[in-house]
Amino acid sequence: MKALRYARQVDQIDPNYYDVYAGLGAYNYFTAVLPTVIKPFAFLIGVRGQKNLGLEQLRIAMDKSRHSRTEAKIVYYAVLLQEKRYPEALRLLEELTAEFPHNFVFYDWISSWFEMQHRSPEGIPYFDSLAQRELQTSRLEAQHALLKEASFQHTLGRDEDARQTLRRLRSIPGTDRLIQEQVVAVEKALR
Secondary structure, three states, X not given: OHHHHHHHHHHHHOOOOOOHHHHHHHHHHHHHOOOOOOHHHHHHOOOOOOHHHHHHHHHHHHHHOOOOHHHHHHHHHHHHHHOOOHHHHHHHHHHHHHHOOOOOHHHHHHHHHHHHOOOHHHHHHHHHHXXXXXXXXXXHHHHHHHHHHHHXXXXXXXXXXXXXXXXXXXXXXXOOHHHHXXXXXXXXXXX
């Protein structure tokens, strides 16, 4: 509540300081969509937001802020999941992946995107295609994509396909410790 008070003061002083909108938007949206059993208690301590205002503030922060664009996009991604607007969420993840091409954490998020919708079979060609594209620019990212593909294959009981994908991964020169550890873990699961 103290941080909210400061953010509101900053907004009053300079309504064009859009970086504060990421925090205000997150507050307004998430406090407006609290579960019904929690809302009365939140209301008692003065926690209440406006869903549509929060969405608008997040969109403004994504478009106009100088320093908090990425944070606003990440919060907006969580909002899209909350709203079950999955196609938009994937587009936003792909935008973040393009913006930060060497940050493989987004591959975990994309993998979770498929899993939460019970669409794991679609994750296999998605990550295969991603690996093919990444192979042109970043071998390490291609390896991460192949690792996700192999994980989906194993989850779906396609263990021989997973082994073949891991062989493709190992055929790419260079690797890092994290990939190596994860490959070993998937290989153990395949036994």
